[in-house]
Amino acid sequence: MTIPTRRESRREQHKKGSSGAKVTLRNTLIAYAFMLPFLILLVVYHTWPVFFGTYLAFTEYNVITPPKWVGVDNFRELAQDEQFWSGLRNSLKYILVVPVIQGLSIAVAMLVNRPMKGIGFFRTAYYVPVVTSFAVVGLIWTWMYQQEGPVNFVLQALGLMDEPKSLLNNPVTALYAVMFVTLWKGIGYYMVLYLAGLQTIAPELEEAAVIDGATRLQVFWNITLPGLRPTILVCSLLSTISAIKVFEEIYVMTSGGPAGSTYTALFYTFSRAFVDFKFGQAAAAGLVIAIISIFFGLINFRITRGGKADA
Template structure:
């Protein structure tokens, strides 16, 4: 009986099957990815909060945002955070080149470098919070090798706090990008390298003339991922400084969270979210256009 069916068509046509397969995923995406974006638009024009009646307030939230010193500071800090992007690329490429060889124990080292990536930001924040306190190990080490004259309370000094957080973000992410670059390096055809070696290329030339150009699409991908991560940074700031001292480490994600879930000003928080979304969108479109020119595919 069943065997008589036309090959490829059971009870449903191919189109129906396709939509059936995608249904659960698309419903979830619609509900938790698209709906928040759509619904936060009308919300941004109201004074919706836990207390009082909700009413339409027009552009009040946006006017308030533009004169909100903390919000402006948080945007500045989020943009400043992007400084780590080039450092991430350089260090993780060097690490990838370092672990891209078949020597004894290399698997151990690769795993070791990846461990900060798999651990929770809460755990990492706790550890580095201790290491960076004024009587912490970091000060001790820096002072004993003579790089530092007096103790710095890295995370509560307003001059160093943001940089200290950036360092933690960088440290935790290196292994992740290293693995992507390593995948890239291993896709470099071996004949290419052998041929260059026969032609007498030095190690340095091998890296600058062959490895780096072939890594280009990976550099693009990693830049995109790390840029988005930097501009949205939340966890480490939330756990370690919650924006302080003052507003020196306040990032836009943290401020949006604070307005929403600590002040319960859902309307204002949504308006801030929209503004930040536009800023991020600007960067993404810029990168995607740049990408199209380069002709590489980030996914």
Template sequence: MPLHHKTRRYIFAYAMLLPGIIFLLVFTFYPIIFGLPLAFTNYSALAETQWVGWRNFERAFADADFLHSLKNSLLYVIVVPVIQFVSILMAILVNNNLKGVQFFRVAYFIPVVTSMVAVAIAWKWMFEEKGIVNYILKSVGLIDSNIAYLNNIDTALFAVMFVTVWKGLGYYMMIYLAGLQSIPSELQEAARIDGANRYQVIWHVTIPLLKPFVLLCSLLSVMAAIRVFDEVYVMTGGGPANSSMVTGLYTYNKAFKDFDFGYAAAIGLIVALIVFVFTVLTFKFGKKGGLNYYG
């Protein structure tokens, strides 16, 4: 191919990327760069902004409410293995050439494309004392009386976590489905010829070859879990008694309700560092698993 044709292709490709790059620069990278020095100030939109050094970070680690929200955010990470395990099973199920499998693929993916606000409102209604969740559980004999899930300090956070799992399954299922369809069928057939049953093929052949996809999905899921906001904000607002408060919502409250932007920026930076640590650990675990196969 002549050089000028390649040049035109490169120009066209970068032209297509340019709107997205501009969007990222304006709404992602600029706020990050601006937020870094902001974390070391006592920012005020009306009065003079003062440099306070590490005081915001010292305040954060002495703030019982922030530490409680951080604990809840870290607790939220337990949804990650649940989502990954169930979504892998769903992907294996819909990867078969069964009658009506296309319908199930679409049905599982519908929650992904549905607005989280709409999903959270719907589930908030279902989790009410006279909602459908209590009706079903009482019908099958699992509970004797109605439970106010979102108004109970013992169940509010876990109810929101359930919604996160329910909505995320279809997204990760599609990624795993793409991974399953990239695995050469000859490897699975060879294992069956050697006498492996279906479960042994899945455990010893399919899962190891899915490790790169497990790494990607786990990383995305961990970041989403620590930065969760929408469902908590809509369903509980962090209550009752801050039992479901997470760092995303706590940062929002400090910034846009208390107008304590410097402190909110410091909290955001702490959470970003925690996400970075989880990212490094996830990559380290992934390298031990099976990434070398892809070399």
């Protein structure tokens, strides 16, 4: 004989619901209490500078006197400033690094993803440039690019150069020389991200494709690459934004020279702010760079189909 369970009254159900709601509210408050220090830092060092910088873009400001509202005058000056357009062209040219660095990073990630002896050493070796200070990297490569440096020796040995010349002092080659350093330093960083992406792809899919007679190229194109699409979106976004706002490499290696051939948009912003003390015009240039970065970000989303993996 079964004993019927007592049916809860509405008052008891209400008490249970109230206690559950109190527990949920308490847990939520505790979670926000733990996040509060980070949220404060986020507002102080990220959110507030974004809004204040946007406001400064429409003002005349030199730190000494209070900001003076000038409307769109700063943007008019930018439109007539050939130095800004030259820097912007070089920044957009720098985007050529993005597809090269992504392709090489995927290739290296697939190479070090294989189980082989000493693979840990190779992974570390590829990542060492990432954790090396760019001040050190810039000085080393500046020496290597000199007229008597090893880069000239190798190019002459391969028959690619007739006589030694400093690549950083040549307006034709300076920007591409700096771009190569960015490429060399960044491969290890994106390799780690792609390596993580490769390990999320089920090996059974590739094994089944091989059993069905697919070649390695077909497996890569139809299984590996679609499976890496979320990682490709993240890496392409990061590298595109980094290319548009390139500054550290230029500052350390060329300071915008020779003859302005490596002068970029962000270097222009730095010069206007901390050399000429025209913070309003610098903020306007920074706002233009941010809009361009958003535009190329949308292009990346379109190309990678929003980062949705097929595998």
